[in-house]
Amino acid sequence: MPLERCAEGTCTGCGACAAICPKAAIALTPGEGGFPYPRVDPARCVGCGACDRACPLGAEAALRRPARRAAAVWDLGEGRAASTSGGAFGAIARVVIAGGGAVCAAALELPEGRVRHTIVEDEAGLARVRRSKYLQSETAPALREALGLLRKGRRVLFVGTPCQVAGWRRLTVPFGDRAPACDLVCGGVPSPALFAAYLREEERRAGAPIRGYDFRDKSAGWNFPRVRLAFANGRTVRRIPACDPFFAAYSKKLSIRQSCYTCPYCASERVGDLTLADCWRVATTHPEFDDNRGTSLVLCCTEAGERLLGDARAAWRLFVGDYDLARAVATNTPLRARPPWLKARESVLAATDAPARAVWRALGRRAWFRGFAVWWVRRLGWFWLRRRQ
Numbered sequence: 001m002p003l004e005r006c007a008e009g010t011c012t013g014c015g016a017c018a019a020i021c022p023k024a025a026i027a028l029t030p031g032e033g034g035f036p037y038p039r040v041d042p043a044r045c046v047g048c049g050a051c052d053r054a055c056p057l058g059a060e061a062a063l064r065r066p067a068r069r070a071a072a073v074w075d076l077g078e079g080r081a082a083s084t085s086g087g088a089f090g091a092i093a094r095v096v097i098a099g100g101g102a103v104c105a106a107a108l109e110l111p112e113g114r115v116r117h118t119i120v121e122d123e124a125g126l127a128r129v130r131r132s133k134y135l136q137s138e139t140a141p142a143l144r145e146a147l148g149l150l151r152k153g154r155r156v157l158f159v160g161t162p163c164q165v166a167g168w169r170r171l172t173v174p175f176g177d178r179a180p181a182c183d184l185v186c187g188g189v190p191s192p193a194l195f196a197a198y199l200r201e202e203e204r205r206a207g208a209p210i211r212g213y214d215f216r217d218k219s220a221g222w223n224f225p226r227v228r229l230a231f232a233n234g235r236t237v238r239r240i241p242a243c244d245p246f247f248a249a250y251s252k253k254l255s256i257r258q259s260c261y262t263c264p265y266c267a268s269e270r271v272g273d274l275t276l277a278d279c280w281r282v283a284t285t286h287p288e289f290d291d292n293r294g295t296s297l298v299l300c301c302t303e304a305g306e307r308l309l310g311d312a313r314a315a316w317r318l319f320v321g322d323y324d325l326a327r328a329v330a331t332n333t334p335l336r337a338r339p340p341w342l343k344a345r346e347s348v349l350a351a352t353d354a355p356a357r358a359v360w361r362a363l364g365r366r367a368w369f370r371g372f373a374v375w376w377v378r379r380l381g382w383f384w385l386r387r388r389q
């Protein structure tokens, strides 16, 4: 039986099995919390075992390599404002596209509120896949398309969470250096079903459909992100993340996939050629690398990764500053620890009618006020620190 190892607690939904199946017998369908899980159609399955060979479960240790060095990076052009942190992803993707390659990365689809990986082959398409979407993305159709491009001799860069990159690496062994990958430092992926329910609740409150959503709006500065919701009636809402029910549940790890609690990639050994993250706490460790417009942390893990970053630096206006690797690991929790399991998770994931009420009940009303206060104290502290430097 294919995918016997694949239980709700272990499967990451990376989509490698569905992408490689020669009979299209595997579909990723929503399971607990709307997270995608593979289901095999026994009428189509011929038992070839391709899915088992592509599945990265059990091969994690062999896929991880220690990070060699860290860098603080930002795009000196307009790409930075359009990105979640410093825009490192955009600069690296542009190099691949300029060389005739393609990029497989995640785009948000509204009003459904789904995140899907998609293939981008020109610079105009990059706008759709820039920025972090704190949701589990659907990968299988894009992976199939990417494999088609690789078979035609093209180069394809994949960007995704470490578990998705693990699937990519298992799928692309025959293509070697033509299939580089960037993984993201990831503290877990939140429930797609909870996000959809939360969007519908926000739409009811605003009296209009959602038109734009930014998980990390930088208008108050990168150090002080806010959630931005834009509605068809012209209304725009910006919220401190800890005061937004979806983001508050995510920050407290109440809405993430089961397998995230046992994630083998919450470590400084990485699965991608490069790792992309936010260079958090850079204001205190290297104030010269922080102007509040966004600083990416990039970990170089392979020779191919070093080359990608070097090419991006040579081809585009990209600032790359040496950053202490040990400090990077110490200040970015998912590089050293897994998220803790919380009992309230079940009640939050089950609340698809009134998610906001369920989240605040689970977190306690005081969480809202504490989140609000912490955001403002941090903001004032940052300005105070800047004036002293």
Ligand SMILES: Cc1cc2nc3c(=O)[nH]c(=O)nc-3n(C[C@H](O)[C@H](O)[C@H](O)COP(=O)(O)OP(=O)(O)OC[C@H]3O[C@@H](n4cnc5c(N)ncnc54)[C@H](O)[C@@H]3O)c2cc1C
Pocket: 082, 083, 084, 085, 086, 087, 088, 089, 090, 105, 106, 107, 115, 129, 130, 131, 132, 133, 134, 135, 136, 137, 159, 160, 161, 184, 185, 186, 187, 188, 189, 190, 276, 277, 278, 279, 280, 296, 297, 332, 334
């Ligand atoms: C679910 C998730 C959790 C994260 N957790 C952390 C964290 O705890 N600490 C930290 O420092 N950084 C985290 N990051 C990474 C961070 O948010 C930025 O993506 C990273 O700093 C790169 O920023 P950038 O400006 O270089 O690129 P951006 O332009 O912001 O590009 C982001 C890249 O990530 C891809 N992407 C976006 N959303 C998804 C998704 N849902 N699934 C797969 N790929 C996606 C995009 O397609 C794009 O390629 C997380 C990202 C995600 C998606």
